[in-house]
Amino acid sequence: MIELTQIGAQLIFIGVVFFLVGLIQGALIPAVKNSRMALSGHMTAVQCGMALAIFGVIWSLVVLPLFLEVFVAYGCALGFTLIWLGITVASVTGASKALPIAGAGFSATVTTEFTVKIMVRSGSLLSLIACTLLVFGLLPILGQS
Incomplete structure (x- = not known):
């Protein structure tokens, strides 16, 4: 049964x-x-927003120790936000090294390029780890009938 939790x-x-x-x-x-x-930033925010809302709806099905549950929930939110923020900063400044397809033909200062790269890479790693743990937290629902 799905119920709404605080997280x-x-x-x-x-x-x-x-x-x-x-x-x-x-x-x-x-x-x-x-x-x-x-456009990439817009799509990232819309898709990540939907994902977080869906995670919230199914959250009562997640079976993890409390510290991991908190890490997964807010790790996903923070990771998605960092990715979106990096893409958004790149759209305003022209940074392109971290996202060369969408950034083709643009460039920014070394500091801005580095900042965007750190935001996008750390957000990607954090959300990957958090979503992987979420999958493990949902495994017990496969055994229910």
């Missing part, structure tokens, strides 16, 4: 806010230096 409610709220931010960012795509990168 689940927080994830739903964060996800819906993230989704809203993505919608607003979509309207601002023409106003930035690199519109392809801004």
